[in-house]
Amino acid sequence: xxxxxxxxxxxxxxxxxxxxxxxxxxxxxxxxDVLGSxxxxxxxxxxxxxxxxxxxxxxxxxxxxxLANRDPVGCRxxxxxxxxxxxxxxxxxxxxxxRIESYVDFAANGRVIDYPSFYLWHRVxxxxxxxxxxxxxxxxxxxxxxxxxxxxxA
Numbered sequence: 001x002x003x004x005x006x007x008x009x010x011x012x013x014x015x016x017x018x019x020x021x022x023x024x025x026x027x028x029x030x031x032x033d034v035l036g037s038x039x040x041x042x043x044x045x046x047x048x049x050x051x052x053x054x055x056x057x058x059x060x061x062x063x064x065x066x067l068a069n070r071d072p073v074g075c076r077x078x079x080x081x082x083x084x085x086x087x088x089x090x091x092x093x094x095x096x097x098x099r100i101e102s103y104v105d106f107a108a109n110g111r112v113i114d115y116p117s118f119y120l121w122h123r124v125x126x127x128x129x130x131x132x133x134x135x136x137x138x139x140x141x142x143x144x145x146x147x148x149x150x151x152x153x154a
Contacts, residue, residue, distance in 0.1 A: 002068070006147065009065045012058035017136040020051060020129070038110040048097055055090045059083065062139070075146035082139040089132030096125045 027047075031040035066079050103118035105111045112118050 005065055005068060008061050009143070012061040013136065013140060016051070016054045016058040017133060019054065020133060023047060023051070024129075041104070041110070042106070045097075045101060048093070052090060052094050052097075055086075059087055059090065062086075065143075069146060071146040072149050075142055075149065078142045079139065079146060082135050082142060085135040086132055086139065089128050089135065092128045093125065093132070096121060096128070100125060 028040060028044065031043055035043070062079075062083055066076070066083065069076075071079060100118065100121050103113050103115075103121070105113055
């Protein structure tokens with residue numbers, strides 16, 4: 001069972017965090033070049049909803065693994081701390097998303113109503129998403145450490 005669970009954990013992280021990296025590094029710049037910044041934003045506003053759902057599912061899978069594993073105390077605490085950062089980041093992103101959208105008048109071909117506020121909140125959103133990604137990297141490192149210690153003990 002632990003092999004299947006670990007496989008699901010890796011797949012969940014790859015889909016969520018890997019999807020974020022691919023979207024940010026490849027899709028957004030390419031979409032902006034091909035479609036223009038506003039049209040790419042119209043796509044992104046829907047993609048972020050899907051990414052947030054993927055994040056929720058991934059967090060459940062990670063929590064399941066943490067509850068089922070017998071991690072060393074230090075790894076257990078670190079994993080839960082990083083999991084909490086991932087979860088808090090997801091909550092903040094979900095709350096910020098409609099706030100950012102409220103500054104864009106999609107009926108008026110994407111006119112930004114209050115650009116300084118839009119820019120501020122969009123930057124906060126990007127900062128939180130980046131912090132969440134860094135926490136995800138840390139989570140993977142601690143998870144692999146916990147798994148390797150658990151494997152040696154078995």
